[in-house]
Amino acid sequence: MVERVRRVREDQAAGPDTAELMRRVARGDEAAFEQIYDLLIGPVYGAVRRIVRDPAQSEEVAQEVMVELWRTAARYSPERGSVLTFAMTLAHRRAVDRVRSAQAAADREDHVGRREASRPFDEVAEQVTARFEQEQVRRCLQTLTELQRESVVLAYYGGRTYKEVGELLETPLGTIKTRLRDGLIRLRDCLGVVG
Missing domain, CATH: 1.10.10.10 (Winged helix-like DNA-binding domain superfamily/Winged helix DNA-binding domain)
Known part of the structure; x- marks a missing residue:
């Protein structure tokens, strides 16, 4: 993970300014979003995968994060942290929400199952x-x-x-x-x- 983050930071240093890219994304610049996407999808997926565990669900959540990044680009403020930090915060929140939602669904099914099993058939x-x-x-x-x-x-x-x-x-x-x-x-x- 540390190596991946270091690589992203090196890419950011060598490539365009990510804060500037985010400003362009906020104005609807799709080309800027493609660059942001390429820079961030790996670290976002990795962060989500550590929390969600399931590869398919992790991919889905990572895509949701990138869509949210596109939609909320105007909320990004360079003074509050890097674009990577902003994206990772979104990724962490989405991943935790997915795990909580899955756990709540499993708890509901378990509760219904126990309630049905405890009801004797007449x-x-x-x-x-x-x-x-x-x-x-x-x-x-x-x-x-x-x-x-x-x-x-x-x-x-x-x-x-x-x-x-x-x-x-x-x-x-x-x-x-x-x-x-x-x-x-x-x-x-x-x-x-x-x-």
Whole structure:
């Protein structure tokens, strides 16, 4: 790390003044930003990688830092430190935010998992609910006309296609579709299904 920082500082000394480049970046100079990017992406990535650890996430955070550097270039003040220091401060903050965010997400998942695991499955309640729903469907099927009920039972409980239902009942396909549509609307209304 020390060697990399020394190399960046040597490059900065040999190349253009980074403070001047940042002033140009603040005015929207893309060429100046390319130079800043080339000078800083290595140290920024290294700093982020030490905190985040994951290479792919580190690359993502490093790119976010460089975008933030572009957006906040006007806030840079040479009196408060070098461009490298400014960039490394942004990198450190972004990396710590990413680690905290990942940890918070893991904690939430763990908490939900423990809460779900501690809630015992009530098989009796599940069976009662299923029986109640079956009984409600049976009751609602009785509200359909005989033709509608016959079509619905063949299609949805018999697993037949509309065409097969039409052939079995020797009824045109259009009539079967109408019976099924009307029957399903009545079932929906009876069951209290919204939508």
